[in-house]
Amino acid sequence: MTDIATSLNNAAASETPEGGIRWGLVLDHAILIAGSLFMLLPVFLAFMTSTHEAVTVHTEGVQYLPGDQLVANYSTVLFDGIGFTGAVNGTTMMMNSMILGFGFAIGKIIVAMMAAYAIVYFRFPLAELAFWAIFVTLLLPLEVRILPSYEIVRKMGLINSYTGLIVPLIASATATFFFRQFFKTVPDELVEAARIDGAGPMKFFIDILVPLSRTMIAAIFIIMFVYGWNQYLWPTLITTNEDYFTLVRGIKQIIQVWVGAQIPEYSQAMALAVLAMLPPVIVVVVFQSWFIRGLTESDK
Amino acid sequence: MAQVHIDRVSKIYSGTQRAVNDISIVIPDGEFVVLVGPSGCGKSTLLRMVAGLERITEGTISIDGRVVNALEPAERDIAMVFQNYALYPHMKVYDNMAYGLRNRGMPKAEIDQRVREAAKTLELERLLERRPRELSGGQRQRVAMGRAIVRSPKVFLFDEPLSNLDAKLRGQMRVEIRKLQRRFGVTSIYVTHDQVEAMTLADTLVVMNNGVAEQVGSPLDVYKRPASTFVAGFIGAPAMNLIDADVSDDGSAATVGGAVIAPLEHSAILEPGHAVTLGIRPEHLRRAGANEKAEIELVVSAIEILGADTLAHGQIGAGGPGKSNLIARLPGTTRLEVGSKLPLAIDRSAIHLFDRETGRRIVSDKASQTEVTPRARLAAV
Numbered sequence: 001m002t003d004i005a006t007s008l009n010n011a012a013a014s015e016t017p018e019g020g021i022r023w024g025l026v027l028d029h030a031i032l033i034a035g036s037l038f039m040l041l042p043v044f045l046a047f048m049t050s051t052h053e054a055v056t057v058h059t060e061g062v063q064y065l066p067g068d069q070l071v072a073n074y075s076t077v078l079f080d081g082i083g084f085t086g087a088v089n090g091t092t093m094m095m096n097s098m099i100l101g102f103g104f105a106i107g108k109i110i111v112a113m114m115a116a117y118a119i120v121y122f123r124f125p126l127a128e129l130a131f132w133a134i135f136v137t138l139l140l141p142l143e144v145r146i147l148p149s150y151e152i153v154r155k156m157g158l159i160n161s162y163t164g165l166i167v168p169l170i171a172s173a174t175a176t177f178f179f180r181q182f183f184k185t186v187p188d189e190l191v192e193a194a195r196i197d198g199a200g201p202m203k204f205f206i207d208i209l210v211p212l213s214r215t216m217i218a219a220i221f222i223i224m225f226v227y228g229w230n231q232y233l234w235p236t237l238i239t240t241n242e243d244y245f246t247l248v249r250g251i252k253q254i255i256q257v258w259v260g261a262q263i264p265e266y267s268q269a270m271a272l273a274v275l276a277m278l279p280p281v282i283v284v285v286v287f288q289s290w291f292i293r294g295l296t297e298s299d300k
Numbered sequence: 301m302a303q304v305h306i307d308r309v310s311k312i313y314s315g316t317q318r319a320v321n322d323i324s325i326v327i328p329d330g331e332f333v334v335l336v337g338p339s340g341c342g343k344s345t346l347l348r349m350v351a352g353l354e355r356i357t358e359g360t361i362s363i364d365g366r367v368v369n370a371l372e373p374a375e376r377d378i379a380m381v382f383q384n385y386a387l388y389p390h391m392k393v394y395d396n397m398a399y400g401l402r403n404r405g406m407p408k409a410e411i412d413q414r415v416r417e418a419a420k421t422l423e424l425e426r427l428l429e430r431r432p433r434e435l436s437g438g439q440r441q442r443v444a445m446g447r448a449i450v451r452s453p454k455v456f457l458f459d460e461p462l463s464n465l466d467a468k469l470r471g472q473m474r475v476e477i478r479k480l481q482r483r484f485g486v487t488s489i490y491v492t493h494d495q496v497e498a499m500t501l502a503d504t505l506v507v508m509n510n511g512v513a514e515q516v517g518s519p520l521d522v523y524k525r526p527a528s529t530f531v532a533g534f535i536g537a538p539a540m541n542l543i544d545a546d547v548s549d550d551g552s553a554a555t556v557g558g559a560v561i562a563p564l565e566h567s568a569i570l571e572p573g574h575a576v577t578l579g580i581r582p583e584h585l586r587r588a589g590a591n592e593k594a595e596i597e598l599v600v601s602a603i604e605i606l607g608a609d610t611l612a613h614g615q616i617g618a619g620g621p622g623k624s625n626l627i628a629r630l631p632g633t634t635r636l637e638v639g640s641k642l643p644l645a646i647d648r649s650a651i652h653l654f655d656r657e658t659g660r661r662i663v664s665d666k667a668s669q670t671e672v673t674p675r676a677r678l679a680a681v
Contacts, residue, residue, distance in 0.1 A: 187384060187386065189382045189383075189384055189385075189386035190386050190388065192351075192353050192373070192380070192382070192386065193380070193382060193386040193387075193388070193447075194388075195352075195353065195372065195373045195374060196351065196352075196353075196373040196374060196378065196379065196380050196400070197374065197399050197400035197403055197447075198374030198400055198403035198404055199374075199399075199403055203403065207399070208388055208390075211390040212389065212390055214390075
């Protein structure tokens, strides 16, 4: 009760600007700023640390101020060979991560949309069962089925290939479910109008349903790209050739490989971590504006 | 342009439920037919069967002499206007209209010409580059009409196209649809539950109830000679007064609880004691003059003043076994008070008589000839 009373007072206070400082507003911002700091501080520390020499990091720990190795570290990470054999550099790994992220997201969207399309718009025997079978796979994440999955991929000779990286993960119950729910909200009259307009099943899908799903596609793309980008376990298992290493895997490789007499290249690992963060951020920023624009323009 | 022949068509759901039951209608070329009835009467189902959106369980539908039962909607050469417009939200108005033509593989130049022509007819020229969400309800309705027109189909199908519009716009669009249909002369089937729309638009009215065509006829014919108590109660606002009555011993009057309430002209075909339902439209009741014999006396319970008319709601035979509610439409100048007794005279020729058991109209010899012959008719079954 007191909470409600206070917030009501706050609301009242914020409506009267002549009453001096609006404490409600100050409180709101304090919470927001604290939250932002909490989220951004680790990123800031990683960036600062990545601009120092490995020795400094090793002796003094995480750094709060910028060092003088920014260019050196980042160029080493991006262009010089790192890893066990030195055959792979940051650029290649970023390329690999991109291929995995995009392949993963786009593949999932295509497969999920087609599956949802079949389930929602076509009457076939055991359709409901098919849907629930897909849905139940949510209970079986990759970690649970990793050994059989690996075995199949190995037998198919897909180890150390992009196909092996992407295809086994491409089916998505989550995305199928979201598209199914979305398709169910599309008015039946639209299908009927399209039928009268002479659009067959494929035409309806491509001309009407896909454009209508833009916002849904954007949302799922964001989620799936980040998910794919951050995959660690599967790429570790499926790629032994360094040419196929992804960034997320490479970060660990830097620290893991140079044990022994040498100091692990902590600052390079941090630099790689900062680089690994950028593409997901860009994707989220780009698609979010698209996504929100789609949400605010009510279509149906 | 084409004749539509609906021949003994039924729609049966889950084996037993007959949504449309054995309906036969012949719609001549260029005719505007309105299917009217309450929700769930099967009118939309029938329309959707003509469109090809619903499978035909029994019977055949032919358009222009060609049986279309097995054809896809696009192959039937029809165009349909939906209640919620069903415009493609992501396409511009132009593309909405052009989509069907493109799917047919029509040359670009011809599509362009047709779309612009339709846009001109419907005054949509300035809206061609807009998307549906940027349009008002009335404009969307026009686009939906445009999408139908550009295809120059053999048949127009309308599924309650005006239900989502406000009353004023609905009135305007009603007139416009009628004008357009006349201008293009395209056979049209129009589904509505609004009887005003039905009366004003139709060349031929098909009144449906429980999957059955209760009556097919010109609007005026249906109004003047409703074939059943259902039609009598459905067409006309306020609804026709229906009073349970018995035929007097000499067959000359309808009695309620022994009291004569209306004289009958149907004596030749009625047996004494026959259970009938008497139908009198509110507009055929008038206040009895000072020297006139009042046939019934209405105890007024409510008054609705509409300006041009005054509706008197009340009861007759209050307290007795023949107590019955009644509405009378009186001139707007009539002054009434609730609780007062209103003597009413009945226009004899305006009395409708129905068999109480079957609900069907009892046809007297004199009234059986039709004044308006509808072009569409119930096919001889």
